[in-house]
Every structure is written in structure tokens, then in C-alpha cells.
Amino acid sequence: MEKNRSSDTVWHHATVTRVRRESLNAHRGVILWFTGLSGAGKSSLSHAVEEELFNRGCRTFVLDGDNIRHGLCSDLGFSMEDRVENIRRIGAVTKLFVDAGIITLTAFISPYIADRARARSLVPQGDFLEIYCNCPLEVCEERDVKGLYRLARRGDIQNFTGISSPYQEPTDPELVVDTGSLTLDESVNRVITFMQQRGVIDLVQ
Amino acid sequence: MEKNRSSDTVWHHATVTRVRRESLNAHRGVILWFTGLSGAGKSSLSHAVEEELFNRGCRTFVLDGDNIRHGLCSDLGFSMEDRVENIRRIGAVTKLFVDAGIITLTAFISPYIADRARARSLVPQGDFLEIYCNCPLEVCEERDVKGLYRLARRGDIQNFTGISSPYQEPTDPELVVDTGSLTLDESVNRVITFMQQRGVIDLVQ
Numbered sequence: 001m002e003k004n005r006s007s008d009t010v011w012h013h014a015t016v017t018r019v020r021r022e023s024l025n026a027h028r029g030v031i032l033w034f035t036g037l038s039g040a041g042k043s044s045l046s047h048a049v050e051e052e053l054f055n056r057g058c059r060t061f062v063l064d065g066d067n068i069r070h071g072l073c074s075d076l077g078f079s080m081e082d083r084v085e086n087i088r089r090i091g092a093v094t095k096l097f098v099d100a101g102i103i104t105l106t107a108f109i110s111p112y113i114a115d116r117a118r119a120r121s122l123v124p125q126g127d128f129l130e131i132y133c134n135c136p137l138e139v140c141e142e143r144d145v146k147g148l149y150r151l152a153r154r155g156d157i158q159n160f161t162g163i164s165s166p167y168q169e170p171t172d173p174e175l176v177v178d179t180g181s182l183t184l185d186e187s188v189n190r191v192i193t194f195m196q197q198r199g200v201i202d203l204v205q
Numbered sequence: 206m207e208k209n210r211s212s213d214t215v216w217h218h219a220t221v222t223r224v225r226r227e228s229l230n231a232h233r234g235v236i237l238w239f240t241g242l243s244g245a246g247k248s249s250l251s252h253a254v255e256e257e258l259f260n261r262g263c264r265t266f267v268l269d270g271d272n273i274r275h276g277l278c279s280d281l282g283f284s285m286e287d288r289v290e291n292i293r294r295i296g297a298v299t300k301l302f303v304d305a306g307i308i309t310l311t312a313f314i315s316p317y318i319a320d321r322a323r324a325r326s327l328v329p330q331g332d333f334l335e336i337y338c339n340c341p342l343e344v345c346e347e348r349d350v351k352g353l354y355r356l357a358r359r360g361d362i363q364n365f366t367g368i369s370s371p372y373q374e375p376t377d378p379e380l381v382v383d384t385g386s387l388t389l390d391e392s393v394n395r396v397i398t399f400m401q402q403r404g405v406i407d408l409v410q
Binding site: 013014015016020021024044047050051054057059060061062063066067071072074089092093095096097099100102122 | 218219220221225226229249252255256259262264265266267268271272276277279294297298300301302304305307327
């Protein structure tokens, strides 16, 4: 019996591949990596894009502060070191999701070029689509949806991106969306059109 | 224009819920948490179950040493502290996958009761299905598919579960599969039947 058991070696094998999942889903798995200042609209835009994609029958998931900072990265703060580790783990998770054939949207400030480049390096070329939510600091601060800029200016929040911590703009993102001047609908359309052009989703769906 | 922008507050909202995803997928998202000794057949069984589920049109994903230890947890070793953190992170990731509506299979020794209980606590009751791959240590060691038991007995591997590190058997798992005596097909059938009984997948599919 034990002898029979040793055929285990051939058992341990992932037969459900990414290609098969993508075929079942009828779309590619990709990462839409939204980056930009706090208040630039990353979270709003990613959720609105997800709604649009879901209505077209796509399998999607949004990773954002709500489901990452309270879970996987609950042990991390906002020091430079912790921010690097935060984005490292998020990158590793996006790789899993994209291997699962899912259109994976991330909505994190992700302020450092090196960290975004590392996340990009984890997946095959063309699977990591960096979308810069371009919104001037003044507009973000004027909006101050969460009241964080006010706290940061008062010094009540340390290491706040744009105020007391740097934001490194993407030098060569796949897409720039001017979230400071476009409406949400316009921004969503930009992303969807872009995805159609990239062949991630069909033109007519 | 900025005034208009401040309607951002209502935008930032996840509208694609787990319920909607499950409806699109036509099955529930659950976690099948396989636990057991090294060589008990967790990885083989989880991949074979995944193949069966995928052929029924289910959305699935397997988390195992191959895609976790080289990625998300590449910074962790096998000390007790690192094992705890390893399973903590895996638990957090399974929560994300189940929120994404996916049947999520994990194939980790996960030797400590407390760690499995913590992973279970992250999701609603009934979503975490603990499956004990019950295989006597002697059988696992006789198989020694990866040659690890031999190395552990020689002292070349430290903290090896069953040899130099404890394995805490589940006290109340949702399912026990006697992988030491059943064939792989028999084991797969046990899991599939169990999932049908639990209403995770349809009886006829």
C-alpha cells in the first residue's frame, strides 16, 4: 500500500492554470495599479471601474486600505520601512490574484517608484498596468475628503504623503487619468477604453 | 469645480459585493483549509479537488508553499514565531479570496490549533471548512516524497513538524479524510460530496 502511495509525486501538480481560468472567465487577468496622492480619487475610481467591469461579466477584485490595512498589513505603520513592506506584500497578493485570472485593481498611494517597479516585476510584461491618478496637491488638499491634510498640516499625522513624505510621480505609466479635472464618469471611460485598446476586455461586451 | 469634487465622499464605495460575485459565479465562496503532516497529501488532494471543481465551472484558487513561501512570506523562516506569522498572513489572504467569491483551497501543514482558529475567525461562520488530511506519521515518513523526513531525522532540517516540532491535530474539523488509506480519487470524492452536503456546490453540476 505504501508503495502505491509513493505515486504521490505525480499527484502534487497544479493542473488548473491561469490560461484555463482566463478562458473560463473570457477575459485576461491583469493588475490595474492606481497610484496617486491621498484624495486623488484612486479608491473612488477603482471601485467605479470595478462596477463597470463586473456589469460586463468580468471577475474583479479591489485591494485598498480598507481590506489590507486592517488585515494582511495590520502589523505595519507608515514609516518608510513599513510602507515598503506594505507595498511588497500587496504586490505579492496581486500576483496571486492575477494568477487566479482576476482583474485586480489596487488603490494605494504607493508613493515610491522602486516599490511600484518591484510589484511590476513580479508578473509577466503587460500584466501590470500602472494608472496615475493625476491630481494637483492643492486640489487634493482642498477636497480633504477624510480631513487628513488638515491633520497633517497641523503635524498630527506624521509621514503624510505630499506634506511630510515624498510622492514620486510615475515616469512612464501605462495611463494617466487627470482626476483633478475629469468627472468620475469621464475617468472611468478613460480606463475602460484603455483596457479595450490593450485587449484586456472586448470592444463590445 | 472643487466643490463638485467633494462629492468624492459618496464615490468611494465598494458596490461589487461578495453576494453579487457569488451570484455571478453560481456558487459560494468558501475556504477549504487542508491541514496535516508533511506528506499527508494536502497539496495533491487540494489540486485534485480544484481540478474537479474547475471542471464544474467553479472559480477556484489553491494557496500552497509554492506560491506563498516564494512570494508573500519569502521573508519568513520556520521558527515558531515565523510559522505563526506565515499562517496569519495566509489567513488574511484567504479572507480576501473568499470575499472575491472564490473557492479557496489552502495546503499548509498549519500545525497549531490557535493559528487555524485565528484564520477561521476572520470569516463568517460556515465559510471556513477545516479538512484534516489524516495520515499516520509512519506512512508520511515511509513515503517521504520530498526526502525531508530523512533530512529531519539526521538533524539537517530543524523544526520539522512531526519530528522536531509538534503537530496539533484538529479537535473538531469539518471533515477528516484518511489520506493514509484512501486513494486520491476516493479522497477527492469525499471532499466533493462534503461540499455538496454543505450546499457549497450543487448536487448535479
